[in-house]
Amino acid sequence: xxxxxxxxxxxxxxxxxxxxxxxxxxxxxxxxxxxxxxxxxxxxxxxxxxxxxxxxxxxxxxxxxxxxxxxxxxxxxxxxxxxxxxxxxxxxxxxxxxxxxxxxxxxxxxxxxxxxxxxxxxxxxxxxxxxxxxxxxxxxxxxxxxxxxxxxxxxxxxxxxxxxxxxxxxxxxxxxxxxxxxxxxxxxxxxxxxxxxxxxxxxxxxxxxxxxxxxxxxxxxxxxxxxxxxxxxxxxxxxxxxxxxxxxxxxxxxx
Numbered sequence: 104x105x106x107x108x109x110x111x112x113x114x115x116x117x118x119x120x121x122x123x124x125x126x127x128x129x130x131x132x133x134x135x136x137x138x139x140x141x142x143x144x145x146x147x148x149x150x151x152x153x154x155x156x157x158x159x160x161x162x163x164x165x166x167x168x169x170x171x172x173x174x175x176x177x178x179x180x181x182x183x184x185x186x187x188x189x190x191x192x193x194x195x196x197x198x199x200x201x202x203x204x205x206x207x208x209x210x211x212x213x214x215x216x217x218x219x220x221x222x223x224x225x226x227x228x229x230x231x232x233x234x235x236x237x238x239x240x241x242x243x244x245x246x247x248x249x250x251x252x253x254x255x256x257x258x259x260x261x262x263x264x265x266x267x268x269x270x271x272x273x274x275x276x277x278x279x280x281x282x283x284x285x286x287x288x289x290x291x292x293x294x295x296x297x298x299x300x301x302x303x304x305x306x307x308x309x310x311x312x313x314x315x316x317x318x319x320x321x322x323x324x325x326x327x328x329x330x331x332x333x334x335x336x337x338x339x340x341x342x343x344x345x346x347x348x349x350x351x352x353x354x355x356x357x358x
Contacts, residue, residue, distance in 0.1 A: 125151060125168040132193065132200050147171065148190040148202035173206055184213045210315055211337045218288035218339060222278055223263045223271040227252065268298065275334070283344040289334040296329040300344075309349035313339040320349075
């Protein structure tokens with residue numbers, strides 16, 4: 104699985120048709136010494152051009168027009184995301200530039216990353232690969248324990264199987280967190296379901312929806328041996344084995 108770890112297998116990214124370049128800054132920051140001039144992009148805090156004064160030569164700085172990125176952790180839910188930063192504050196002298204960088208993020212981007220990519224990945228990445236098969240544009244990775252990953256590179260669809268049961272498909276995750284909880288999450292509003300575990304009492308199942316500063320009761324149904332959740336777009340719903348297990352989450356959020 105080491106080869107897969109470098110890139111989530113179900114993350115599709117369009118290939119840019121044109122390689123970007125950094126545009127000359129409108130209000131550049133110019134630093135000087137007796138031998139060198141450095142032109143900085145005020146917005147990104149990155150070098151646009153180096154000028155060797157004696158040789159009258161110029162060299163490009165950061166060439167792709169990409170900002171600095173940082174990895175942030177939302178400690179409240181322990182999720183990670185890589186985000187671009189800007190430099191809204193700047194102090195300069197003739198020889199120095201002191202940029203204050205700022206990262207802005209949408210919490211929904213963090214929840215997308217965790218529930219759509221990391222959660223199903225954590226459930227299968229330690230399993231040994233038993234086979235790899237290509238069927239036209241489809242690839243199938245068979246993992247030990249009746250698990251696997253199927254992906255269609257043209258249709259841009261995927262399916263993750265854990266121990267014979269599907270836990271993620273096409274920007275939706277419906278995966279057990281442990282023996283007492285299931286997570287439901289979808290990029291767009293969808294009806295999701297999982298089989299009711301044999302040790303669960305269907306009449307005692309409860310669910311909560313997770314918000315940045317609160318937790319709320321959420322309707323959940325059981326029918327035909329399955330747990331059904333009408334998952335809102337980009338909204339995490341956790342289903343608990345019993346009402347008693349769900350209630351402490353509600354109580355804690357109300358404190």
